[in-house]
Amino acid sequence: MGGGFVSLKDYEGEIYTCLRCGFCQAGCPTFRHTLNESLNARGRVILAKLYLTGQYTPDEDYMQRVLSCTLCDICKVKCPPKVEVAEIVEALRSELWRSHRDLYPQDIVESINSILERQNPFGVPREQKMRSYEGESSVLFFVGCSSSVYYPHMAENTLQVLRALGLNPTVLGQEEPCCGYRLVEMGAVDEFKRVASEVVSFLENRGVELVITNCPTCYKTLKEYYKRYTSLTFEVMHITEWLVKEAKFEGELSEPMTVTYHDPCHLGRSMGVYEEPRQLLESIRNLKFVELPKSREESICCGGPIRALYPELASKMSDEVVQGAIEVGASQIVSSCTTCYRSIASSAAFHAEVDALDLPTLLARALRRG
Numbered sequence: 386m387g388g389g390f391v392s393l394k395d396y397e398g399e400i401y402t403c404l405r406c407g408f409c410q411a412g413c414p415t416f417r418h419t420l421n422e423s424l425n426a427r428g429r430v431i432l433a434k435l436y437l438t439g440q441y442t443p444d445e446d447y448m449q450r451v452l453s454c455t456l457c458d459i460c461k462v463k464c465p466p467k468v469e470v471a472e473i474v475e476a477l478r479s480e481l482w483r484s485h486r487d488l489y490p491q492d493i494v495e496s497i498n499s500i501l502e503r504q505n506p507f508g509v510p511r512e513q514k515m516r517s518y519e520g521e522s523s524v525l526f527f528v529g530c531s532s533s534v535y536y537p538h539m540a541e542n543t544l545q546v547l548r549a550l551g552l553n554p555t556v557l558g559q560e561e562p563c564c565g566y567r568l569v570e571m572g573a574v575d576e577f578k579r580v581a582s583e584v585v586s587f588l589e590n591r592g593v594e595l596v597i598t599n600c601p602t603c604y605k606t607l608k609e610y611y612k613r614y615t616s617l618t619f620e621v622m623h624i625t626e627w628l629v630k631e632a633k634f635e636g637e638l639s640e641p642m643t644v645t646y647h648d649p650c651h652l653g654r655s656m657g658v659y660e661e662p663r664q665l666l667e668s669i670r671n672l673k674f675v676e677l678p679k680s681r682e683e684s685i686c687c688g689g690p691i692r693a694l695y696p697e698l699a700s701k702m703s704d705e706v707v708q709g710a711i712e713v714g715a716s717q718i719v720s721s722c723t724t725c726y727r728s729i730a731s732s733a734a735f736h737a738e739v740d741a742l743d744l745p746t747l748l749a750r751a752l753r754r755g
């Protein structure tokens with residue numbers, strides 16, 4: 386629908402566009418692993434309609450059905466009239482956050498408070514973010530909370546690659562704000578607008594002209610969600626876009642390696658960045674690239690967004706990705722997303738023949754001819 390945050394009422398037409406055909410069952414991962422129609426896209430459209438027409442008072446079961454949607458958007462790929470189910474779910478959550486906040490799991494409430502108070506969704510002190518680096522003031526490498534707190538090596542490797550290719554961006558470290566995605570994901574839209582406006586002012590005041598990030602979620606949030614209601618004075622690029630468009634990346638591995646690539650929902654289906662990661666992989670000598678059975682638009686969600694709330698369901702989703710990689714003979718599943726990496730690694734840990742590998746680490750290694 387685009388253009389500003391809209392209420393569930395604004396999606397009424399979209400809700401009635403649903404034909405109830407059920408084609409979305411072929412894509413929706415939360416349906417596929419439960420065979421529960423209320424955990425399918427069609428079921429969630431019906432839940433939204435029931436709320437809109439006042440025929441159902443939300444309870445904990447209702448919340449589970451709404452909150453277990455990963456917003457992966459594959460239902461739209463399968464849907465003949467292209468119903469925007471993920472946007473309907475987002476709008477429904479924004480109603481629920483206003484009217485039934487008491488039904489939200491405590492984990493989510495704490496995560497939201499943590500963004501507002503500590504500039505990260507994990508409840509950890511801001512001081513646990515990675516160190517800062519002084520570089521060109523107009524170019525910012527926006528690390529993202531997940532990498533900054535849990536996987537600083539991914540950020541360090543990204544920085545290494547950028548510097549080797551002639552770019553020396555600034556890294557804000559503890560000063561880096563949270564992009565606020567969790568807020569909009571869970572329906573805390575008013576809080577999100579406030580955070581987004583603060584982040585934009587903060588970056589503008591620092592004279593930032595280009596933001597490069599390796600986090601698909603930060604990328605989508607800064608580039609798409611922020612733009613829904615404000616205009617940005619800086620450009621936002623995913624690291625893979627910058628490396629392909631602005632640099633000439635070439636690398637080599639010391640040993641042959643067969644890798645596959647998992648398209649993160651936020652980078653692929655949401656933002657259409659499919660080619661750049663593949664171009665980078667194909668520019669590495671001694672690397673054989675094989676596609677997953679389901680890739681690009683059809684890529685399977687790793688379950689990352691719901692892992693904390695519904696770990697069993699999320700594990701079934703990441704297991705499916707890993708099984709696909711084993712099927713095509715890959716020894717490494719490369720991801721350009723920390724959330725996907727974490728999910729895939731947790732499933733890959735049960736299989737000796739395959740492992741998860743983050744793209745920045747692979748690129749840094751290929752530059753070193755390692």
Ligand code: SF4
Nearest residue numbers: 413426454457458460
């Ligand atoms: S966005 Fe993903 S999880 Fe949510 S209804 Fe659509 S396919 Fe299912």
Ligand code: SF4
Nearest residue numbers: 403404406407409464
């Ligand atoms: S595929 Fe689309 S139109 Fe058909 S039931 Fe699912 S959401 Fe509705």
